[in-house]
Amino acid sequence: MGLSIEASRMIPWKEIDRAKIPGNEGEVILLVRDQEFSIRTAGTELMNSRIHGSEESLAELACSRLDPNANWQILIGGLGMGYTLAAALEHANFDTQILVAELIPAVVKWNQEYLGHLAGRPLLDPRVRVIEEDVVKAIGEKTSAWDAILLDVDNGPAGLTQKANDRLYGNLGLKASFDALRPGGILAVWSSGVDEAFTRRMTLAGFKTKIVSVRARKSGKGSKHTIWLGKRP
Numbered sequence: 001m002g003l004s005i006e007a008s009r010m011i012p013w014k015e016i017d018r019a020k021i022p023g024n025e026g027e028v029i030l031l032v033r034d035q036e037f038s039i040r041t042a043g044t045e046l047m048n049s050r051i052h053g054s055e056e057s058l059a060e061l062a063c064s065r066l067d068p069n070a071n072w073q074i075l076i077g078g079l080g081m082g083y084t085l086a087a088a089l090e091h092a093n094f095d096t097q098i099l100v101a102e103l104i105p106a107v108v109k110w111n112q113e114y115l116g117h118l119a120g121r122p123l124l125d126p127r128v129r130v131i132e133e134d135v136v137k138a139i140g141e142k143t144s145a146w147d148a149i150l151l152d153v154d155n156g157p158a159g160l161t162q163k164a165n166d167r168l169y170g171n172l173g174l175k176a177s178f179d180a181l182r183p184g185g186i187l188a189v190w191s192s193g194v195d196e197a198f199t200r201r202m203t204l205a206g207f208k209t210k211i212v213s214v215r216a217r218k219s220g221k222g223s224k225h226t227i228w229l230g231k232r233p
């Protein structure tokens, strides 16, 4: 049994590890207090183990739009603490294959060493393969290949922490995702906020787009996050 939320908040954060972000001057830091973990960069929290409802919704909403009897090919970028991956596995058939592209090798290592238990050790599932590279590269490598591409690589299309993620969310990036999906495939994008310009770009790229507002926590509490679901017709 862990401490209550109030009691654990009195405990100072302890740094477990830190690592450089490839292709960037920045660093990512892994912190712990009691049973709560936090991944941070440049003063921004990328992911916290107490709040993961909308990260799970990202996978659930996309999977609910796929043929339940088919074996899916799913691409996820990035890994974070593995909650999106675990939710996709829960909905996927036995022969589904999920490729996770994670930019920061240390995040993969942290999942193997410290964080795996949080989401039920999804990296150990035989349906999963993880590659340590930019998801932009994985998207560009195949056409008409994926049933779903799930993107939660930043705070959203505004790309607060990684300027380079504009390549994913700009017109060319969205066209690349469109081409990488099979007809009927779904591009699902997580964001901390709404972004009307991004909705217009999704439509311009050819997606039939739906915007869903979800709560940060599965309890229905917490701030509201936005998920775009774009279907390649």
Ligand SMILES: C[S@@+](CC[C@H](N)C(=O)[O-])C[C@H]1O[C@@H](n2cnc3c(N)ncnc32)[C@H](O)[C@@H]1O
Binding pocket: 046, 047, 052, 055, 056, 077, 078, 079, 080, 081, 082, 083, 084, 085, 101, 102, 103, 104, 107, 133, 134, 135, 136, 152, 153, 154, 162, 165
């Ligand atoms: C907010 S976290 C993802 C949280 C995840 N959905 C979960 O359920 O825990 C963002 C992750 O994307 C990774 N990332 C950032 N830019 C990336 C990129 N271009 N390609 C792949 N991974 C990226 C970060 O290192 C981080 O692990």
